[in-house]
Amino acid sequence: MKRFLVWLFTDALSVRVGSVRYVPDWVAIGAVLTALLVVVSVVGIWYAMRAGRQERRHQRDMEAKHVEKELLVRVMDQANMPYESAMDFLYDIVAANMNDATKTHQVAIDGIRKAREVHRQFSTATASLMNVLRRSRPRRFPRKTRDQALEHYDDLVQKAVAVNGRLLRYITACDWSKIDVEELQREGGGEAFEMGDILRRVTADLLARMYSDEHEWIPFRFEGKPEDGDGRVAFDFVDDPPLGTP
Numbered sequence: 342m343k344r345f346l347v348w349l350f351t352d353a354l355s356v357r358v359g360s361v362r363y364v365p366d367w368v369a370i371g372a373v374l375t376a377l378l379v380v381v382s383v384v385g386i387w388y389a390m391r392a393g394r395q396e397r398r399h400q401r402d403m404e405a406k407h408v409e410k411e412l413l414v415r416v417m418d419q420a421n422m423p424y425e426s427a428m429d430f431l432y433d434i435v436a437a438n439m440n441d442a443t444k445t446h447q448v449a450i451d452g453i454r455k456a457r458e459v460h461r462q463f464s465t466a467t468a469s470l471m472n473v474l475r476r477s478r479p480r481r482f483p484r485k486t487r488d489q490a491l492e493h494y495d496d497l498v499q500k501a502v503a504v505n506g507r508l509l510r511y512i513t514a515c516d517w518s519k520i521d522v523e524e525l526q527r528e529g530g531g532e533a534f535e536m537g538d539i540l541r542r543v544t545a546d547l548l549a550r551m552y553s554d555e556h557e558w559i560p561f562r563f564e565g566k567p568e569d570g571d572g573r574v575a576f577d578f579v580d581d582p583p584l585g586t587p
Contacts, residue, residue: 405477421537423505489560
């Protein structure tokens, strides 16, 4: 056995060139193999650390998306609440005027208080959402990517808050004895309803993009529409792709 091993690692691997016989230098070969082993180990550690960083980043992105989803759903739920609170105010005032005008003042105060609270909740929900989106979305986009979708959404949110504020100011200062549906619609009600509807649909699209293959930063598409003189919104959101298409 000993003679076989000597033959295997010397004679079998030796090379003769002319009268010179070359025998493997196992010390040098061992040093090379050791160096290769070290290199392989370092590369393996680097890939393991990289995989760990990617996993942690993916986990952070999923947690951020979960928070974004909750805030987006909250805004969707509250998109039309300012308009609905104004309509509740109108119906309560009309009912009070018809049944007992002496209670109109108290009904109006209660309705205004409720409308202000709804407006405050809507403003808080949109402000919280925008602050989260501005900080979390860029982390999962390529560097120097312009988030045009968020720019459009921010502009839409600001318009919705402004329209709802206008409606709140109207029901606070109007003549409660003469208020009616047509006047409320002209003074911001119609615009608040349509803006709330557009905001809800765009919010839903923003949420859907988070879980699709579509780039989240692609801008939304809006199209103009003729004004009707009753304070309606002069644009509308274009679903892209339309519902029912792959």
